[in-house]
Amino acid sequence: MNDQPSKNSNTTHVRIFDTTLRDGEQSPGATLNLEEKIEIARQLDAMGVDIIEGGFPITSVGDFESVKRMANELQRPVIAGLARCVPRDIDRAGEAIKGTTGNRIHVFCATSKIHREHKLRKAVDEIVKLSVQSVQQARQYTDDVEFSPEDGSRTELEVLVEITAAVIEAGATTINIPDTVGYAVPAEYGYIFKHVRQKLPIIDASGGKIVLSAHCHNDLGLAVANSLAAVENGARQVECTINGIGERAGNAALEEIVMAIRTRKDYFNRFDTAIQSKKIYPVSRMVSHLTGLAVQRNKAIVGENAFAHESGIHQDGMLKNARTYEIMDPREVGVPETKLVLGKHSGRHAFRERAATLGYTLDDATLDKAFEAFKALADKKKDVYDEDIEAILDQQLDSARQLWELVRFQVSSGTGLIATATVVLRDSSGEERTDAATGDGPIDAVYSAIGRITGVTVTLEDYQSRAVTGGKDAQGEATVQVRHHDRKVRGRGVSTDVIEAAARAYLAAINRIRTSEAKTVAATTMEQREGV
Ligand code: KIV
Ligand code: ZN
Numbered sequence: 108m109n110d111q112p113s114k115n116s117n118t119t120h121v122r123i124f125d126t127t128l129r130d131g132e133q134s135p136g137a138t139l140n141l142e143e144k145i146e147i148a149r150q151l152d153a154m155g156v157d158i159i160e161g162g163f164p165i166t167s168v169g170d171f172e173s174v175k176r177m178a179n180e181l182q183r184p185v186i187a188g189l190a191r192c193v194p195r196d197i198d199r200a201g202e203a204i205k206g207t208t209g210n211r212i213h214v215f216c217a218t219s220k221i222h223r224e225h226k227l228r229k230a231v232d233e234i235v236k237l238s239v240q241s242v243q244q245a246r247q248y249t250d251d252v253e254f255s256p257e258d259g260s261r262t263e264l265e266v267l268v269e270i271t272a273a274v275i276e277a278g279a280t281t282i283n284i285p286d287t288v289g290y291a292v293p294a295e296y297g298y299i300f301k302h303v304r305q306k307l308p309i310i311d312a313s314g315g316k317i318v319l320s321a322h323c324h325n326d327l328g329l330a331v332a333n334s335l336a337a338v339e340n341g342a343r344q345v346e347c348t349i350n351g352i353g354e355r356a357g358n359a360a361l362e363e364i365v366m367a368i369r370t371r372k373d374y375f376n377r378f379d380t381a382i383q384s385k386k387i388y389p390v391s392r393m394v395s396h397l398t399g400l401a402v403q404r405n406k407a408i409v410g411e412n413a414f415a416h417e418s419g420i421h422q423d424g425m426l427k428n429a430r431t432y433e434i435m436d437p438r439e440v441g442v443p444e445t446k447l448v449l450g451k452h453s454g455r456h457a458f459r460e461r462a463a464t465l466g467y468t469l470d471d472a473t474l475d476k477a478f479e480a481f482k483a484l485a486d487k488k489k490d491v492y493d494e495d496i497e498a499i500l501d502q503q504l505d506s507a508r509q510l511w512e513l514v515r516f517q518v519s520s521g522t523g524l525i526a527t528a529t530v531v532l533r534d535s536s537g538e539e540r541t542d543a544a545t546g547d548g549p550i551d552a553v554y555s556a557i558g559r560i561t562g563v564t565v566t567l568e569d570y571q572s573r574a575v576t577g578g579k580d581a582q583g584e585a586t587v588q589v590r591h592h593d594r595k596v597r598g599r600g601v602s603t604d605v606i607e608a609a610a611r612a613y614l615a616a617i618n619r620i621r622t623s624e625a626k627t628v629a630a631t632t633m634e635q636r637e638g639v
Contacts, residue, residue: 119379122320122343122345123380123381124156126358127349128147128162130160130354130358131352131353132162135588137398138594138595138597144162144177152181157184158184158187159187160187160188161178164200165199171203174200175202179207192238192240196214200212200213200248201247201249204249209251211253212245218231218256218262218266218270219263220263231270235273238277239273239277251281253281253282253283255284257285258285258287258288260285260286260299267299267303275309281320282303282318283321283322284320285322289323289324292327294336296336296337297336297339299337299340310341320343321333322359324359325357338378345359346359347359349362350400351363351406352398360407362408364380366440369384370434385439385441387409387440391409392497396500396501398597413437449481458477458496461493462500465493465496465497488582498582501599502611511621514539515530516528516531516553518552526546528543529556532560532614553606553609553610553613557614557617563591563620565596565617567589568589572586572609575601582603583604584600584608585600587612587613
């Protein structure tokens with residue numbers, strides 16, 4: 108068996124391969140800039156993730172730089188860069204980790220019949236040859252090479268075994284079998300791992316030098332169950348993302364896998380991960396606010412309701428013994444004990460502590476500004492909740508990277524009237540610019556005026572508004588998704604005035620378009636063009 112003892116030598120270590128910054132970032136609208144990626148990677152490192160997939164270096168300068176910086180700056184985790192079985196992809200991933208040791212190139216090639224015939228138009232032997240050559244090329248840069256037969260779970264077992272044997276022979280050290288389209292069910296996916304190990308005894312005999320890995324998508328809501336089935340059948344690496352973000356319905360959620368293994372120690376008693384579970388909640392919040400992807404309320408482990416008890420019977424049971432209705436202690440995953448936190452007498456220190464629990468690392472200047480905004484809010488609002496604090500901090504971080512800042516606006520609208528808005532923005536040189544526009548309602552008018560000032564034309568694809576907390580004095584949060592050419596970008600804004608929140612959200616999206624580098628060549632476009 109390819110088991111490696113974990114720190115607790117009675118158990119087997121399951122490696123956590125986090126792909127939030129690669130597969131996760133492929134969620135529509137979840138663009139992260141370089142600094143944001145580095146910040147998330149630092150927190151993943153602090154949380155104990157074994158491998159961080161930092162990006163797909165050929166797809167953009169930003170992805171290249173993020174893999175490069177992580178490989179150079181983070182010493183403990185292995186940093187992986189993704190590459191297709193295309194020489195220049197592999198060279199680019201190799202360049203990104205050049206001069207560092209122990210980092211990884213992850214190459215993939217589709218192997219299922221449908222992908223072979225319709226996407227690649229290649230026969231099995233051509234795909235095996237291409238994969239072997241690619242692994243050999245990657246090995247020129249590093250000893251740590253992962254190979255993924257894309258759509259592996261829908262690949263004929265004999266083809267999967269043939270290609271796995273060939274790439275191991277060529278030097279691949281991790282074989283990841285992805286359920287790329289989220290089609291597998293647990294018993295079936297688990298069986299694939301068992302079968303591959305039976306046919307290729309070299310894997311178990313390698314003493315952990317060749318590792319099998321699971322990578323599951325959530326199209327049928329089975330990503331975590333499938334990943335756990337793979338672990339039970341010999342996978343010793345699991346690929347996952349924070350909050351389960353990723354293509355379409357997302358990837359397997361890191362926090363769910365880790366807490367299933369930990370909470371059900373009685374069942375998964377052989378296994379352990381190196382994740383410090385108390386960091387889960389802060390990292391989840393951080394990924395949510397930086398990507399703009401909200402966590403669904405009833406999301407396991409990190410959702411707002413994950414530890415909320417509504418029914419009287421449950422509350423009564425909880426008071427008598429929390430374990431009656433709580434299978435995990437919320438503190439184990441870093442969920443703060445109470446949501447009602449600060450008021451106008453709270454100090455700077457308490458504010459900073461709370462910000463850290465919510466996943467924000469602040470420099471002194473940002474902290475000062477955020478604390479000032481908190482005091483101003485606490486004057487208007489008796490109770491300041493976590494959600495209010497997150498809103499303040501997001502706004503401060505957004506304005507720190509703002510090209511355009513909202514100075515003020517004025518709207519006039521009403522029944523039977525044409526809505527008109529006058530907006531004043533400040534650009535990064537400090538100069539104020541004013542323009543006015545009409546629109547189909549006050550928000551549309553404000554958006555048109557912002558478009559006239561910034562010169563950025565986008566299509567508004569989604570607009571949502573909600574109260575951040577309960578009560579008449581609650582702050583309103585607006586989130587928008589806009590399309591700029593072929594990119595979807597999100598923005599979020601908060602204010603006690605809903606139109607101001609909407610204006611801030613729109614401006615945040617426009618600033619994000621301006622500051623983050625465009626993906627120079629989207630991977631999918633390249634695949635269409637090059638047929639790989
Ligand atoms: O889902 C998938 O097949 C992938 C591969 C690139 C590993 O993300
Ligand atoms: Zn994937």
